[in-house]
Amino acid sequence: MSTIQNLEYHDPFADATKGDDQLPAGTDDYIHIRIQQRNGRKTLTTVQGISDDYDKKRLVKAFKKKFACNGTVIEHSEYGEVIQLQGDQRKNICQFLLEVGIVKEEQLKVHGF
Numbered sequence: 001m002s003t004i005q006n007l008e009y010h011d012p013f014a015d016a017t018k019g020d021d022q023l024p025a026g027t028d029d030y031i032h033i034r035i036q037q038r039n040g041r042k043t044l045t046t047v048q049g050i051s052d053d054y055d056k057k058r059l060v061k062a063f064k065k066k067f068a069c070n071g072t073v074i075e076h077s078e079y080g081e082v083i084q085l086q087g088d089q090r091k092n093i094c095q096f097l098l099e100v101g102i103v104k105e106e107q108l109k110v111h112g113f
Contacts, residue, residue, distance in 0.1 A: 046082050
């Protein structure tokens with residue numbers, strides 16, 4: 001007596017991910033906004049996970065002008081291109097990304113103290 005097994009893989013959530021609620025191009029993952037302590041009271045805000053469809057240098061230029069801070073784009077070996085800004089800019093970055101339409105609110109992950 002032999003038994004036949006169905007070994008084909010079926011994703012039960014495949015139909016749930018299809019639909020009109022598609023995310024902007026290339027933003028399947030979260031955008032992580034972190035704050036890091038520097039010397040004394042100085043802090044550094046990092047933004048990781050923005051899609052390659054967007055020019056990060058132009059985003060930094062807009063951030064610098066709007067938030068009156070300095071910033072740069074660095075190449076990280078594990079995370080790719082990461083935006084760094086001086087000061088605690090977490091709220092400002094969240095508002096800016098939502099206003100421009102780069103990201104939806106569910107995609108933002110804000111880390112820090």
